[in-house]
Structures are given as structure tokens and as C-alpha cells.
Amino acid sequence: MKKHLIGIEDLTAGDIGTLFETAAQMHDVQRREVKKLPALRGRTVINLFFEDSTRTRSSFEIAGKWLSADVINISAKGSSTSKGESLRDTVLTVTAMGVDGLVVRHSASGAAEQITQWVDCPVINAGDGMHEHPTQALLDAYTLQRHLGSLEGKHVAIVGDLTHSRVFRSNLLSLAKLGARVTAVAPPTLMPAGVGQWAAEAGFATSYDLDEVLPEVDAVMMLRVQRERMSGGYFPSPREYTIGYGLTRPRLDLLRADVPILHPGPMNRGLEIAPEAADAASSLVLDQVSAGVAIRMSVLYHLLAGEPEPLKPETIKGV
């Protein structure tokens, strides 16, 4: 496994399999009364967040703590702009404190990759702008795989604001690595630039017609649509968006039985996803959250625990 996890491209299909195996073991730990493992005792992980985040930050924090790492959260929002301290200085300052792993969230695409040139420790990308969010994609695929079995040949629809979504970009790559087929669904204004050429090269499909796609798929992943996109003129009104691209109650009938529904959160109930869909028996939204901790434990373990040897049963037994 590579030193850093910046994007899904850093991982082979084999790496993903290894991460999932460890995550499954970690998942079992989550259900115990005593959850702490000693694997990262004495290691320090800094969650360096240049952008607000509650779920991803807490998920990494819990993951680090259950592995016995010392986890420090640093909110650096606004400290690195073109007028303030440079990104390099911020990162050098933080890592000079002595750190074994850096979990980075930034509103700018590419920030995590840029940071790798200035630090010695592993860098884990917890979301960079509109680029990638690899641990989210890993937890999505892990959740789907637990539900569907192998993803080889499975058809997944990803629906929503694709242009601004790092979750979309990472999922596209991870699902492809695991052999799944993706159809990306959005109105033309929320399709990434150059998506036609990209889709042709990367082998995914695109559609403007959700109703046509839903009956075909083995899983559907709804993405959050930020209401402020409306002021950007990406679509005329929330009502029109919901009618065109929301997973509404009537649309549930278009899905084959038990087709899982995913959403990375936070959900805009009533906009991109109806409550009936979010709370459906086939909804995996909460499974995603719980898998998130297991996946992040797995990633931290493999990147920080030193020699990436297989986890021994006695290690798992805990303290």
C-alpha cells in the first residue's frame, strides 16, 4: 500500500480488498463493549480541517481513538487563504509538533496532494474540494459489498450534483476498480465539464433521465444537492430538481425489490431524497456511517501501524 491515501488511484484492487478485510474485523470491534485496540498506542494523528466537517471529522476521531492513537483536531478554516499564511507554513507548523499521521480536509481540490510534498508522515485525504474523498468511497463500496456480495458486474446509479462532488469522483474510481458499472445521472448543468470524453475513457455511462435508469440498477447512490447551487443557476427551483432528479416516493416503485439506497449525508430530505427513501428498509444510510468508522480504522491501521503485516487475532482481542 502506498504511503499516502490521496485518491482512489493510490490503491490497487488488492489494497482495497485488504482494507475491507481489516475493516470487517474492525467492524466487529465496534459492537463490543470495550472498543479500544492498542494498535496505534503512542501515535499521534492530527485531523487538520481547513473546512467545516462534523461527520467525517468525528468518524476519523473515533477511528483513531479506538486504535488508541492520540487524536488532535485542528480547525484551520480561513487560516490558509491567498492573503493569510501559506498552506505550506500552516502544514509545517502543525507537523513540527510531532505527528505520525495527518488527516486533511480542505475546500480546495488538490490540497492534500500538495501537502504530501511538504511532510514526512502519511497524509490521508478526508476530502479535497471537488476532487476526491477516498475514505467515503471506500466505506460506500464496503457497505455495498456487505449487502450485495461481490460488486463485479453490478450496476450502480450515482445521482445528483456531480459537478461539485468529490464523493462522485472517488466512487467512480473505486466502483470501477471493484468491477461495478456506473451510470451517472444529473441535469446537464450538474454534469462535470468534459464528462462525455471522461465517460468514454473511464467506461461509465451518463444519463439525464433518472426514471429510465432506476429500473436497471442494483444500487442507487443519491448525492447531496446544496441549496446554494440554485442561486448559481444550475437548476430553476428545488421543486423542479426534486421532480426531475429526486428519489421520491413514486420513484421507489421503479426500483427492483430490495435495491439498496445510499447517501453520503448530510441529507436534504425532501430535496434529493424523500423520507420514505431515506428510511426505507433498503436504505443503507446508517450502515454507511457505521462502516465509515471501520474503514477509517482500517486505513489508519494500514498507513500508520508500521509494517503492514496482517492483523493478528491477538491484536484484535484488545486491551
Add this chain to the structure above:
Amino acid sequence: MSESVLIRGASLLGAERADVYVADGAIREIGSLSRSADRTLDADGLVLLPGLVDLHTHLREPGREDAETVLTGSRAAAAGGFTAVLAMANTNPVTDTAEAAERILDLGRDAGLVDVQPVGAVTKGLAGEELAELGLMARSRARVRVFSDDGKCVHDPRVMRRALEYIRAFGGVISQHSQDPDLAGPSACCHEGELSGRLGLPGWPGIAEEVIVARDVMLARHTGSRVHVAHVSTAGSVEVLRWAKAQGIAVTAEVTPHHLLLPTDLLAGYDPTYKVNPPLRPVEDIEALRDALADGTIDAVATDHAPHARQDKEHAFVDAAFGMLGLETALSVISTVMVDSGRLDWAGVARVMSQTPARIAGLEGHGRPLEVGEPANLTLVDPSAEVVVDRDASVSLSRNNPWHGRSLLGTVHATLLRGVPTVLGAALV
């Protein structure tokens, strides 16, 4: 009285070989000369060009003397074979008054390495709203003729129209930074296309340039004034320019060395060295720009030399400063891209890097023929010298050099400003 210089055996504009004798600031004799001089330059195998003229530099003084000064920028210009540069107005304070323009002129004279000609702002503070004192700048000692809000587009069509009408009184020209701010906002930093889609970088679509170029050529036709399109970057803009020139509209255009060679793919690693405005474009655009420069649709090469202090580039890509160095490498890039490929001969290089830019800017004494009696603003090029660019060897104060590590063919061997060598043996005097 300056020392006399005998340039022996140079190929004039890449054609016939001759000796050129320079004294008292001018070319005095051309031919097979048996005379001596205070200094003799062996120019066997070298090409003699009129001194290069850059329509577009950022010298950063006043305001950001940590990135570049008029003196250090002049050094970079001379090293790059330039004898005149136009200094863009987006300094701090902005060059939007006669006094500010004269100050730049004086700083350039003090440096004494190239003629530094200030560009005046079109609007006060580059705010795009009220006209700057265009006439007073034109009447000043600096005799400003080129006006630009470069860095920003004169976006309001009413302001652009009035500015174009107003400058007719003194034969001015507006150099437009063509960027529709609604189609390419302040965060736009990557050519909008497949790569920006994949990288998740805010897209800067070619259309944001093209709609302004199209609008401005119609305003030029309507007003009868001259528009100069700065740093043309797309095939679509080239099409508009070709049409406009066929109509006889008074429009000229420049292209930067980086837009002629560096493709948008370089952004894949998010290295802010490659962040520039307008952004690096795909190879299809690059090909169209090369063709347009060769066939005259694009009139001139201009560097858009944009030095930045290191810390201003050490941000996340979207937060980092726009711009890259260009003065010292421009001739080598053009030699590599245009001459070595057979698209331009050396006379063509003289046209696009000296004669036409001097004419567009109204600079007397530059871009002149290599004839007796003409001012000795001269550049001696070694067309067969290969150079691997080393950013640390730069005489600029800044290091945001996208050419670092690249191998280029053709270097500046010597530069003379009014007969006085500023560069000899490829080094500053």
C-alpha cells in the same frame, strides 16, 4: 560617447551574413568591414535581430518589490534579449495617473537596461467603472499610448466603448484582458474541460475569452479605435480575430510563449507553478495558436512575465497567485516552437517579437530595420545553443518558472540597447 561595437559575421534576420558596426547608439556601417572597434563580437553562426519588444510584463514595482522590481525585471528582460518592455498597470498603487506613469518611466531609465514603457490603467484602480486619466497619461513625459486593466477585464461594454472612443484623440490602444467575469469568475483557474472535470478545479472556459474578443472587435469596428487582445489562448478567439482582420477591423493580438507550448495536462499534479490566467489550454488550442502566429492572425508574442514571491504560490491551487515567469525564456521558447519546427524563419521572429509589438505600442526606435542610421537596439541569438532552464540561474527575483528543467533550443547571446551591450556571452554585462 559609448564604446563602438563591431558585430562580425552575423546572419542578419537569419539571412545574409554581414559585419555590423555600431557607434554612438546607432548602426553606422553594414557590409564586409575591415575596420576595428572598441569591442568586437564574433558572431559567426549567430543571428542578428532588432531588439525584442515585450508588450506585456509585470514588473511589480511599486507594491511588490519582494517579487520583482523595475531593476530586476529589466535585468530579466535584457537577459532575454529585450530592449523595450511595457510594464502593466496592476501595481500598487495602480498606474492610473500621469505621475504614476512618469515614476515607472524614471525607474526604468535609472535601471538603464531596457526601455521601460508604462502601460496606463483604463479605469481608476482597475475597478472597471470610471475612466482613469487617459489623456493626462498620454500627455505626460511617459507618453502613454497603451492602456490596460490587465489582470481584470474591462467588462462593462459602456466603459469599454467610451474608453475606445476617448483614446482616438491621441492614437491610443486598449490591451484587453478578455475574460467575462460571469463565465469565468475569480476562482476559475483550470481550462474547463475533461481535466477540470476530473480534477475538480473551477473551470475557465474558452468561451469566457471568446465572447469578450467578439464583443471588442465589434466595438473596435463601431468606434474605429484600436483594440489589442492580450494573451489570446483559444482556437475560438483565433477564429474571431481572423474574421475581424478580414473585415479590416483595427484589432491586434498577442500570444504568450507558455500558451504556445505548455498544455493544460500539466495541471494534473496541482502544481501552482502552472497556474496562470488565462489558463494553459489543450493541444488543439496550442496548435491553432501556433498556426495563427505563423500566418499573422496573431501579431505578436508577449511574455505576460508575472513574478510572484514564493509564499504566494505555496497555497492550495485555487488560492495560489496566477502567473509565471517569461522574460528570460521567451526567445528560446519561440525558437524551439516556431523556428525549429519551420513555422517561422528568423525574419518572422523579428516581426512577431520586435517590429510588430513596437508598432502596436508606438515605440520609436524599436523594431526598426537593420539598416545604417537606425538605433542600435539589437539582439544576437545563438540558434543552435541548447539550454536546460534552471530556475535558480534566473536574474528575476522570483522563481515561479514553469520552464525549469526543460530543454530549449536557441539562446540570447548578446543584447545592445542603443549600442551599449547589456548582455554579452549570454550573461548580463
